[in-house]
Amino acid sequence: MSENDLSVRAAERPDLLTAETSEGVQELQRREATAPSELGREVGAVLRIDGHAFDPNSVDYDRRDDETMIINMGPSHPSTHGVLRLMLELDGEFVLRTKPIIGYLHTGMEKTGEELSYVQGGTNVTRMDYLSPVINELGYSMAVEKLLGIEVPERAVWIRMMMSELNRISSHLVWMATNGMDLGSSSMMIYGLRERELILAFFEKTAGLRLNLNYVRPGGVAADLPDGWQDDVQVVCDTIHERTYEYDQLLTGQPIFRNRMIGVAPLMAEEALALGVTGPLLRSTGVPWDLRRTMPYLAYDQVDFDVIVGTFGDNFDRYAIRLNEIRESIRIVRQCVDMMPSGDYRSQDPKVTPPPRARIGESMEALIHHFKLFTEGFHVPVGEVYSAVESPRGELGCYIVSDGGPKPYRIHVRAPSFVNLQAVPLLMRGGSMSDTITVISTVDPIMGEVDR
């Protein structure tokens, strides 16, 4: 064995391995090396009562280091749902401090977005939150359309809405599945992925791809719905709606599941607002904030659905909200099937939409237009815009600065998981080690979106 072999070196000189994997000051430090304000964050002190500055002595600050232990969880831990790394300070089995360390999946997608044209940009953003690609594309497309000042045809709006709701169902189903597995119910894992498969099959039939669809594009959607789509969607809705009641039987009343969820890791509304937490986490605290209802986009003001809110902000509320949101989304999808208008599925504005295939053969102008659109892309007026949609995890915002060229000057995505992750130290504090698993699961971070 050569001395370059990492395992040999690790055994002989463990300090080298530490040096090669350390993230330095990004990690959780010992208490004497931590500033009081940072310590406050790590113990999850969020609120400043009556405007007074946070007092670090109000938390158990003087615990000696020889009574506690700092351990590392992740980045490759099966229940961190990706490459999330948590460093925990433990007192026996109980968590005192937590610090999430992220960036292991950082691929510079915002930088990449500056080098892709507006047409290509969809392929980039769809890979951020890989469980809800349609909603990512929607947030991006709506920002671009707002800059362009174009309007999307009625049918495209309703197709977008139906596809986002199907996507929300599939995203919540994966959450149900992984959450079930984290709590030891591996049958839920199989059931959740089985039902999601129905939706992915419909996506494949519509967009040609199962995951990163690039289906919603600036100006409309990529393709019209396939023939017989009503029947497909009807089957998906009926099956999943019926099965949500099976999940109820499997999990909701299950004593072990309830004991591990009810009252664990509660969150207060004030804390959630201070931390900028959105989505099911915020609604579980009783704040009825859902952008689909409060700041309607697409045609959400024309459909009938309920915003599900919780009371205690604990794990069980977050579970119940997601389960019931599946049912509400099914309601919306059914209304979309009934109310789907006819017409174009993408804008006929020649600025953003290529000419139809048949015209290219006979018209020089159409050919030039087609060529320009796919080599250079369309130019977007100077300006900057922020546009937000409700993703399964919260407010998904897209901030675009345009310098008038065919590529965004700056594209920033406000990822809900990235912000929600800040609630983890707060939710972990005082809980036992086994509760960390349920906390990560119910916060539901998608690392592709956190790290971008």
Added chain:
Amino acid sequence: MDARSSRCGEDGHAEVISLPPTAPPGVLTSEGLACDLACFPTREQYNALVESFKSDDFEMCVDLCAVDYLEFGGRILPEGVVASRFEVVVNLLSLSKKQRVRVRVQAGDDQPEVDSLFALYPGTEAMEREAFDLFGVIFTNHPDLTRILMPEEWEGHPLRKDYGSGRVPVQFKESPGPR
């Protein structure tokens, strides 16, 4: 639809920025300009303005990011705003009023530095760390201003415009050489 009208205001809300009564005097806004409505405080006014918005029912700081305007000088700014290379953009949200407001502060050219909003909105902690990591903007009074996405020993700030992508060979941990 008129292109401009569709771009002004968020979702039909907040057509005119009404600065809260406690806002520091002399804050410029983009009213009447052909761009989204925003406030343009100076670095000195920044914290006081955000604080006045917070007391005016803007409960949540939704987003904070930085922009490097190195290669784009011609952006639309109200008269009187001294443009600088780096800009920090903050999006505040009022749940009770269903309004959004954007605060754009010019952060400086060579040593971009603004006050941290951590004391007002603890949720900006990670977002400010991200802006520091990717742009090198210093946030004074931030509790833990360290890199968040990039590896600890990374050199440079990747989202700056003078940082070419792919120019530097990927500098992950050094390859295991003979030791």
